[in-house]
Amino acid sequence: MTPGTLLEVSGLGKRFGGFVALESIELTVAENERVGLIGPNGSGKSTLVNCMCGTLRHEMGTVRFAGRLLDGLSAHERTRLGLARSFQLPRPFNTLSLADNLRVPLLYSGRHGGQPIDARCMELLHMVGLADKSDRLPRDLTQIEMRKLELARAMAADPRLLIADEAMAGLSHGEVDDILSLLIRLNGQGVTVILIEHIMRAVMHFSQRLVVLVAGRKIADGNPTDVVRAPDVVRAYLGE
Amino acid sequence: MNGTKFALLLMLTGAATFGAAWLIGNAYVFFAGYVVLQYIALATAWNVLGGYTGYVNFGTAAFFALGAYTTVVLHKLTALPIPIMMLVGGLVSGVVGLGTGYLTLRLRGAFFSIATLALAVVVQTLITNWNFVGGSRGAYIVRPPTAPLLGIDYIQYLFLIMLLLVVLVLATARAIERSRLGYGFATIRDDEVAAEASGVPTLRLKLLATTMSGAFMGMAGAPLPYYVTYLDPASGFSLAYAVNGVAMPLVGGTSSWLGPVIGAILLGTLQQVATVTISSALNLLIVGLMLVAFVIVAPNGILGLLQDARERFRRPFAGRSQA
Ligand SMILES: Nc1ncnc2c1ncn2[C@@H]1O[C@H](COP(=O)(O)OP(=O)(O)O)[C@@H](O)[C@H]1O
Ligand SMILES: [Mg+2]
Numbered sequence: 001m002t003p004g005t006l007l008e009v010s011g012l013g014k015r016f017g018g019f020v021a022l023e024s025i026e027l028t029v030a031e032n033e034r035v036g037l038i039g040p041n042g043s044g045k046s047t048l049v050n051c052m053c054g055t056l057r058h059e060m061g062t063v064r065f066a067g068r069l070l071d072g073l074s075a076h077e078r079t080r081l082g083l084a085r086s087f088q089l090p091r092p093f094n095t096l097s098l099a100d101n102l103r104v105p106l107l108y109s110g111r112h113g114g115q116p117i118d119a120r121c122m123e124l125l126h127m128v129g130l131a132d133k134s135d136r137l138p139r140d141l142t143q144i145e146m147r148k149l150e151l152a153r154a155m156a157a158d159p160r161l162l163i164a165d166e167a168m169a170g171l172s173h174g175e176v177d178d179i180l181s182l183l184i185r186l187n188g189q190g191v192t193v194i195l196i197e198h199i200m201r202a203v204m205h206f207s208q209r210l211v212v213l214v215a216g217r218k219i220a221d222g223n224p225t226d227v228v229r230a231p232d233v234v235r236a237y238l239g240e
Numbered sequence: 241m242n243g244t245k246f247a248l249l250l251m252l253t254g255a256a257t258f259g260a261a262w263l264i265g266n267a268y269v270f271f272a273g274y275v276v277l278q279y280i281a282l283a284t285a286w287n288v289l290g291g292y293t294g295y296v297n298f299g300t301a302a303f304f305a306l307g308a309y310t311t312v313v314l315h316k317l318t319a320l321p322i323p324i325m326m327l328v329g330g331l332v333s334g335v336v337g338l339g340t341g342y343l344t345l346r347l348r349g350a351f352f353s354i355a356t357l358a359l360a361v362v363v364q365t366l367i368t369n370w371n372f373v374g375g376s377r378g379a380y381i382v383r384p385p386t387a388p389l390l391g392i393d394y395i396q397y398l399f400l401i402m403l404l405l406v407v408l409v410l411a412t413a414r415a416i417e418r419s420r421l422g423y424g425f426a427t428i429r430d431d432e433v434a435a436e437a438s439g440v441p442t443l444r445l446k447l448l449a450t451t452m453s454g455a456f457m458g459m460a461g462a463p464l465p466y467y468v469t470y471l472d473p474a475s476g477f478s479l480a481y482a483v484n485g486v487a488m489p490l491v492g493g494t495s496s497w498l499g500p501v502i503g504a505i506l507l508g509t510l511q512q513v514a515t516v517t518i519s520s521a522l523n524l525l526i527v528g529l530m531l532v533a534f535v536i537v538a539p540n541g542i543l544g545l546l547q548d549a550r551e552r553f554r555r556p557f558a559g560r561s562q563a
Contacts, residue, residue, distance in 0.1 A: 055433055074443075075436035084437070091434035093427050095495070104427055107420045108439035157439060 006031045006066060006161055006192050013060030014051055021047045022216045034187050036207030037196045044216040045196050046088050049163050053085050054078045080110050082160030086167050090146035092138035098125060098149060099134040102156040111158035127182055128152045144170045163194045168202055176202050247411040254403045270399045274467060276508035277402040278460055283488035283500035284409045285456030289449045291494030294429030299356035300485030302363040303333040303454045305476035307461030312373045312471060315381055322401055322463055329462030330455040337454020341447040364477040378472025381465040398463050409456050413497040425449060483524055487531040493543025502542050
């Protein structure tokens with residue numbers, strides 16, 4: 001692993017029964033980088049996140065994070081190492097208030113510093129604009145608010161690498177900008193971010209590097225403006 | 241209220257309960273009260289796993305009877321005070337709880353419940369075929385007329401011991417609710433995948449829950465042989481324990497320690513009254529009907545009804561339809 005590399009995925013393959021969801025994925029992410037990950041629906045983006053974070057087991061390849069081989073580590077151990085993600089389909093803790101939803105990673109990720117937990121919960125809710133609903137249950141939220149809660153919960157784990165899986169779908173123009181500047185601010189504080197997104201405006205604004213998945217294969221990886229002009233990528237998005 | 245204060249309050253309530261029973265001066269009060277207390281302990285123990293982590297255990301009778309049969313074994317081998325026997329019974333059932341959790345790690349929902357049902361059948365079969373504890377014939381326990389040290393009537397002594405267990409179990413349950421562990425348990429109930437992603441070691445916590453729940457059930461069962469003086473597998477593994485173990489927390493409400501207490505007092509008392517006035521044969525019918533009624537009408541139990549009422553009082557215009 002070259003110095004400055006935080007995440008290194010090599011030769012990663014994942015099948016669901018006979019269906020090949022991911023094939024020979026190579027991906028490295030440098031410390032403090034902002035990477036965009038795009039691809040048509042069903043191309044394997046979420047599956048890749050699930051394999052990296054230990055939510056799913058993959059059959060082939062390896063994932064290294066911060067110099068450690070993650071094979072065999074469970075999802076919670078990876079979270080404790082500083083690898084946190086939001087779920088594309090929100091999975092809130094339904095019987096816990098919003099504040100308590102964030103309290104869980106603060107209590108369990110083992111990465112939370114000195115600040116009192118209650119204050120940190122409110123601060124995080126404030127960042128995503130949910131502070132006035134701190135004592136409500138997730139069922140009182142809209143789908144969009146649940147996405148924000150998802151993101152806040154991933155941030156609550158105080159990650160070194162944050163993966164946001166389509167956290168902005170459905171958000172208004174202004175809200176997208178808010179979340180983007182939040183992620184960029186986080187990145188400024190040293191957090192590496194992988195952003196999975198369909199809103200190209202957001203992806204292009206955010207990403208220092210762009211990775212494209214199509215049908216379980218990585219077809220492009222590089223400078224965002226070059227990548228979106230690459231013939232392969234254009235074909236994949238616009239059809240033959 | 242912090243944990244110590246709560247435990248003190250529980251002990252005061254316990255002392256008042258014992259005092260009240262004493263003042264009534266009727267031996268039957270202790271006799272029936274013991275059963276209600278035993279059900280409070282059992283329902284709370286069930287709730288540690290079933291309510292807090294959401295894993296529904298149909299094998300309550302197995303853990304309970306293992307505690308009781310541990311006492312039968314110890315009674316035959318040695319002469320230990322009952323509190324020590326309870327610790328040993330709790331240890332045995334706790335280890336079996338740990339084993340059950342370990343063997344069912346990958347089972348969720350109904351599959352877990354079916355596995356616990358199978359466990360109950362296996363344990364009952366083993367005990368029924370174990371001659372040392374009387375096999376299917378059962379075992380007799382000779383109970384001294386008065387308790388050691390205290391000199392009170394033995395049933396009163398058993399009542400007192402069960403009261404202390406209730407204090408211990410309730411203090412533990414409430415402490416769990418307000419702790420890091422309680423939040424961890426709640427995330428297992430809500431979404432294990434999201435829990436893991438938040439750093440919660442779900443497998444370890446689940447094992448902790450099956451162990452604690454099993455241990456408390458075993459402790460609740462340990463004094464039983466002295467209470468009934470004759471124990472056979474049919475009564476030790478009675479369906480009543482499995483059904484009440486599930487019904488009492490669900491009727492009372494599983495979200496907090498108070499729910500199983502309410503459920504156990506309500507259903508436990510109802511069954512004691514029915515046993516005296518009608519016949520004990522009706523008991524399970526009553527419990528079953530209550531369970532069905534609550535699952536349909538008030539799935540969050542009596543506590544849920546109370547919370548809804550308070551919510552409506554606090555925010556009378558907050559209709560859910562706006563959301
Ligand atoms: N648990 C699963 N079981 C079977 N197939 C799955 C599972 N998860 C995802 N898939 C399939 O894998 C492919 C990639 O899905 P996904 O990673 O969600 O794509 P993306 O996030 O890029 O939209 C899809 O065809 C999807 O149907
Ligand atoms: Mg996806």
